[in-house]
Amino acid sequence: MHPRGRTRLTALSVTLLAGGLLTATPAEALSGGTVVPVGTHPFLARIATPTKACSGALVDPSWILTSATCLPATDSGAPVEAATVAVGDVDVSTGAGFTAKLTKVVRRTDRDVVLAKLDKPATGVPQIPLGTTAPQAGETLQVAGFGRTTTEWVPARPRVASFTVSGVNGSTVSVSSANGTDACKGDAGGPAFRVSGGTAQLVALSSTSWQHGCLDVTETRQGGTETRVDDLGDWIRKQIVPTPVSCPAGAPIWAARADGSLWRYVHLGPADGAVSWTQASAPDGSGWTGRVLAGKDGVIWDIHRHNSAGDPYPDGTLKRWVYSTGSGLGGGGQVGSGWDRYLTNEYKNRITVDEKNRIFMIDDQGRLKYYLWDDATGWWVNGAGDVLDTGWSRFDSITAAGDGVLYARKPGGELFRFKYDFAASAWTQRDKPAGAGWQMFSEIFSPGGDILYGRGSTGTSPFDGQTGPVLRWYRYSDNTDTWAPSGPDQMGVTIGSGWNTEIHVTAAPDSCRLSG
Known part of the structure; x- marks a missing residue:
């Protein structure tokens, strides 16, 4: 006093x-x-x-x-x-x-x-x-x-x-x-x-x-x-030093190719953007021509695209798979329907998954909704989804990068950071400017911990020095409002080449956590 x-x-x-x-x-x-x-x-x-x-x-x-x-x-x-x-x-x-x-x-x-x-x-x-x-x-x-x-x-x-x-x-x-x-x-x-x-x-x-x-x-x-x-x-x-991030097992990254094959890679340097990978020698499945989204604990969500006359699942069927080391993918049962909007070019980047397995999406009314899977019951907490906010039609892409953390991109390339506290049922951050120029990426995904990967831009390969499509790594520190040191082209750290022929690429969102 x-x-x-x-x-x-x-x-x-x-x-x-x-x-x-x-x-x-x-x-x-x-x-x-x-x-x-x-x-x-x-x-x-x-x-x-x-x-x-x-x-x-x-x-x-x-x-x-x-x-x-x-x-x-x-x-x-x-x-x-x-x-x-x-x-x-x-x-x-x-x-x-x-x-x-x-x-x-x-x-x-x-x-x-x-x-x-x-x-x-x-x-x-x-x-x-x-x-x-x-x-x-x-x-x-x-x-x-x-x-x-x-x-x-x-x-x-x-x-x-x-x-x-x-x-x-x-x-x-x-x-x-x-x-x-x-x-x-x-x-x-x-x-x-x-x-x-x-x-x-x-x-x-x-x-x-x-x-x-x-x-x-x-x-x-x-x-x-x-x-x-x-x-x-x-x-x-x-407050003044970037919060440490921990990625103990690297970041599993799933790539669905144009031929429907699904490949699993592991980025071994997600915390610092090191060019270090475990390469896949064979695909983990076929028929993955829809929208693939990685979840926590090896979960893979498949917004299914109907493949052939023998395929019993129509467009927009949501299927849940689980990957385990040594056994590969298992499950694949239907857990939802009517998700075909996210197979379109307009909505394919308006859906994402955070480290708690919440599926966030922007619907056709511009509402931000989420669905949460309950592992104990084996079903959704609320099958109709919960509305968190309105007015999100202004964004053409959302990427979850932590527990309730969302990066939302406008068509002009401006990026904004949001954070929703589910315990308090309130936003603790809204519309925080986090950069510009992000329209160069066809897809932005995250392993958690405020780390972002962007694919679809052109740069210099870290392997052979050739110019072509590359995968870029970024890490944002919310407490200091800074991005991790970028490469010589000031366009993030280039950690891979190619990655332009895939339908979708997604990272396990529980791979990295802030540890400070």
Whole structure:
């Protein structure tokens, strides 16, 4: 809890920023202290939106830590207002410093802290490392920020002052200054750091203060509250480093060829896009001229296409097969009918299967539906399917890449990521832009773990160097909004050649899982 009566360090007014009310009077840090010397503490960050400004700390070339009150976010994780950040030797009066836009905000739910992502890395600007031990009562911390001072509304340079820790209470730290210095408006999110061996270590962020001694403040009480961050190292790493993925047995990939034969390959490098395969020496069956979809635990769904006069199954019959090592494919009984829409060119890519064996589809009304198979009963949980959403006719392809994770492509090639939480019966992500140019692929499929394969484009074979149809590998990290390193043509990693004569290619969707 914040001490009752202390004021949150809400940011400087945009009116003051626009008015340029800078004074020639030498400024003091916060409501006291000193101006940060040029060349020291380049990790100090100044954050500005159209309505306010506040402070923060650069903890990674692409990420800053600041106060949640400084940067509220929308449900999609974007800043509520357009926001920019300046780091390095920032000087408001000259425009000095490295500047970038802030594109993503990750909120801590248990304290006044957010991580914010820069749209370009602050390469060459030193970051501040995180302290690994909690502040102790009686310890001296340095508190810095770009907030107002005793004499200035908008100081040109950041200020720093010494504070003494008077108490530590869970996620907060109480601080005070012997000479009555306090943090002021605009210092919200500014770093509180200890200096050990000449190195600054971030342990907290400014949150609330009596603002004693600040310009236009008459409060006589003193002291402030900092929000601890020394114990957030693991959380920060999970946000700024791509989540690890595990594919313990590789990714089985099934290819249905134009002659109706079905072939099983295993990509041995799905986690990192390595060109390593187990090749098939013979097909696993014939008559696979319909729509093939791999499921979990070796399940293969066949939207059957009628083959001959002796074939008892009409177009659109859904059949369920199971593959086991050593025995091959078994089963093949009918488990549905009327699925012939997904044999057409218009709908063939509007159906996919996730790692839980949910079959997702876009129907003729533009609804996103799913069907879930119950292994215990040997039948569908709901034979009519469940509607998750509407308005999906705008997409010409969907690909499941995890538990409830869907990548949806528009005809123009724009790709969007969605995630549905089935336990909460709610979307946790909708329409998140994930790239463009995906119209070059005739088919996009996934082994899970936010890994995508695309076939149907042209490139250089990794085997003989010839130009022709290739299979490309991609891996997206949702937490960092980045794709895995791509090949020299910047078009994903080419992991195979050919793959252009197949009717359909599909990967077992439970092959890879996020492990972070």
